[in-house]
Amino acid sequence: xxxxxxxxxxxxxxxxxxxxxxxxxxxxxxxxxxxxxxxxxxxxxxxxxxxxxxxxxxxxxxxxxxxxxxxxxxxxxxxxxxxxxxxxxxxxxxxxxxxxxxxxxxxxxxxxxxxxxxxxxxxxxxxxxxxxxxxxxxxxxxxxxxxxxxxxxxxxxxxxxxxxxxxxxxxxxxxxxxxxxxxxxxxxxxxxxxxxxxxxxxxxxxxxxxxxxxxxxxxxxxxxxxxxxxxxxxxxxxxxxxxxxxxxxxxxxxxxxxxxxxxxxxxxxxxxxxxxxxxxxxxxxxxxxxxxxxxxxxxxxxxxxxxxxxxxxxxxxxxxxxxxxxxxxxxxxxxxxxxxxxxxxxxxxxxxxxxxxx
Amino acid sequence: xxxxxxxxxxxxxxxxxxxxxxxxxxxxxxxxxxxxxxxxxxxxxxxxxxxxxxxxxxxxxxxxxxxxxxxxxxxxxxxxxxxxxxxxxxxxxxxxxxxxxxxxxxxxxxxxxxxx
Amino acid sequence: xxxxxxxxxxxxxxxxxxxxxxxxxxxxxxxxxxxxxxxxxxxxxxxxxxxxxxxxxxxxxxxxxxxxxxxxxxxxxxxxxxxxxxxxxxxxxxxxxxxxxxxxxxxxxxxx
Numbered sequence: 356x357x358x359x360x361x362x363x364x365x366x367x368x369x370x371x372x373x374x375x376x377x378x379x380x381x382x383x384x385x386x387x388x389x390x391x392x393x394x395x396x397x398x399x400x401x402x403x404x405x406x407x408x409x410x411x412x413x414x415x416x417x418x419x420x421x422x423x424x425x426x427x428x429x430x431x432x433x434x435x436x437x438x439x440x441x442x443x444x445x446x447x448x449x450x451x452x453x454x455x456x457x458x459x460x461x462x463x464x465x466x467x468x469x470x471x472x473x474x475x476x477x478x479x480x481x482x483x484x485x486x487x488x489x490x491x492x493x494x495x496x497x498x499x500x501x502x503x504x505x506x507x508x509x510x511x512x513x514x515x516x517x518x519x520x521x522x523x524x525x526x527x528x529x530x531x532x533x534x535x536x537x538x539x540x541x542x543x544x545x546x547x548x549x550x551x552x553x554x555x556x557x558x559x560x561x562x563x564x565x566x567x568x569x570x571x572x573x574x575x576x577x578x579x580x581x582x583x584x585x586x587x588x589x590x591x592x593x594x595x596x597x598x599x600x601x602x603x604x605x606x607x608x609x610x611x612x613x614x615x616x617x618x619x620x621x622x623x624x625x626x627x628x629x630x631x632x633x634x635x636x637x638x639x640x641x642x643x644x645x646x647x648x649x650x651x652x653x654x655x656x657x658x659x660x661x662x663x664x665x666x667x668x669x670x671x672x673x674x675x676x677x678x679x680x681x682x683x684x685x686x687x688x689x690x691x692x693x694x695x696x697x698x699x700x701x702x703x704x705x706x707x708x709x710x711x712x713x
Numbered sequence: 714x715x716x717x718x719x720x721x722x723x724x725x726x727x728x729x730x731x732x733x734x735x736x737x738x739x740x741x742x743x744x745x746x747x748x749x750x751x752x753x754x755x756x757x758x759x760x761x762x763x764x765x766x767x768x769x770x771x772x773x774x775x776x777x778x779x780x781x782x783x784x785x786x787x788x789x790x791x792x793x794x795x796x797x798x799x800x801x802x803x804x805x806x807x808x809x810x811x812x813x814x815x816x817x818x819x820x821x822x823x824x825x826x827x828x829x
Numbered sequence: 830x831x832x833x834x835x836x837x838x839x840x841x842x843x844x845x846x847x848x849x850x851x852x853x854x855x856x857x858x859x860x861x862x863x864x865x866x867x868x869x870x871x872x873x874x875x876x877x878x879x880x881x882x883x884x885x886x887x888x889x890x891x892x893x894x895x896x897x898x899x900x901x902x903x904x905x906x907x908x909x910x911x912x913x914x915x916x917x918x919x920x921x922x923x924x925x926x927x928x929x930x931x932x933x934x935x936x937x938x939x940x941x
Contacts, residue, residue: 390809392818398826409882412905479837483845497861503905535835565744565790583766646721647761647768649745658761660748675746675794683790712818 371708432648445509460653509635566653573607877908
């Protein structure tokens with residue numbers, strides 16, 4: 356005799372509304388059915404009325420946490436339609452802001468995850484360490500979360516020497532604070548008791564279920580789109596993939612903590628190697644053809660498809676966000692776990708529902 | 714004439730799509746996404762698969778009124794994207810694992826098939 | 830033992846937040862606060878209206894009016910860069926609460 360309980364759209368642990376109908380047998384979940392649609396805004400239809408430059412502002416506002424890389428991927432896809440070469444300094448500015456975005460997103464997730472099993476003071480500490488990162492972003496770009504650093508043709512703002520010194524000083528503080536956080540999330544007895552062995556996905560299952568990001572890398576698959584050839588600037592900065600073998604919630608937490616160190620290293624290398632020169636090239640004409648561009652957001656792999664037909668409006672824009680690819684894996688891992696552990700399992704895929712539903 | 718195109722393999726009918734998708738799965742490819750465009754009177758579906766950071770794409774034209782076959786029996790993650798296109802474009806897929814029947818995003822009193 | 834030292838230090842220090850209405854931090858230089866319009870050189874060409882992504886600016890050439898919907902503006906600064914006569918600038922002071930929704934500017938009629 357099974358009961359159906361709504362893990363409703365409103366839940367204290369979820370940052371955005373998603374509804375899961377859980378079928379329970381006493382205390383153990385036997386089935387789950389997701390239902391979406393609470394924040395669907397229909398953003399893909401805006402291309403009918405806005406031209407290809409104004410669509411950059413729409414693409415950035417799909418999500419507040421991962422907004423820099425949405426804008427960067429869109430502008431790189433449209434630049435493929437024009438066959439443009441961007442000056443190197445513009446690419447370095449985009450990478451620095453993209454990696455700063457990843458640092459603030461992972462610190463936000465660490466805070467939410469700690470709140471999921473009741474460590475409220477740790478939640479406040481993680482978000483307190485995130486504030487200097489947002490202050491630095493505000494000094495450089497003018498806004499805390501929606502940066503508009505990328506436009507079709509390059510970067511929109513330049514970085515001066517004071518800005519770069521400020522970033523380096525902030526990174527030293529953040530790195531020593533993350534070392535303290537690492538001791539709690541990785542060595543604490545309570546955290547290990549609640550996350551080790553929970554919702555394990557084998558390497559084959561994570562690959563075939565189409566997952567992306569730390570969910571895929573926590574199960575032993577070394578797939579990270581910062582190694583691809585379409586955007587080969589990461590090879591010059593000495594990027595290494597972070598992989599863990601076990602496939603449970605503890606492994607996914609470790610992946611995100613070690614990615615923080617990796618991002619800090621990438622930003623330091625980018626600042627030391629930054630070339631001088633222009634930051635943007637002028638763009639003439641209208642886009643034609645089709646192009647696909649993929650990059651690695653904090654939550655995984657995002658795929659952008661654009662098609663132009665010679666007018667200044669695009670014909671089709673399609674975005675596949677990483678949480679969209681990770682939700683079917685919930686249907687495969689939720690059966691068999693207890694009801695009290697459901698919030699933790701839902702949080703380890705890092706759900707960003709406003710990205711999923713655009 | 715399109716100057717920049719993505720490389721695709723053309724499919725002639727539904728059975729050929731299923732056979733190619735099964736071959737790609739046995740080969741070790743990962744399902745990335747599926748794109749639907751309006752083209753002439755019908756729709757065009759582009760399936761995107763990925764292995765070792767290289768893409769392989771299949772293109773298939775759906776005539777008006779035809780019901781394409783679902784690949785969620787082979788790749789489970791395809792069920793979300795096929796339900797999304799049932800909502801937004803008015804297509805009907807045959808044999809999806811979980812069928813929301815046009816109500817994944819849209820409520821009963823919202824505009825029907827906004828992107829069609 | 831890093832966290833234990835941290836907790837003891839937190840109890841003895843003053844809070845990390847600012848007491849907002851009584852202490853206000855000065856805004857940063859690059860902060861996008863509000864749009865300022867100077868009608869002295871405006872030729873009512875309408876380029877700012879074409880570039881605005883959320884359609885917050887309305888310009889009519891015949892009546893010589895320029896209107897900005899402050900609540901719709903997303904501070905993207907496309908109008909600042911696009912104006913041929915540099916009539917629009919962005920300042921870094923935050924608008925006070927109770928700001929009006931529309932900033933409307935009608936050029937004075939020239940006496941004939």
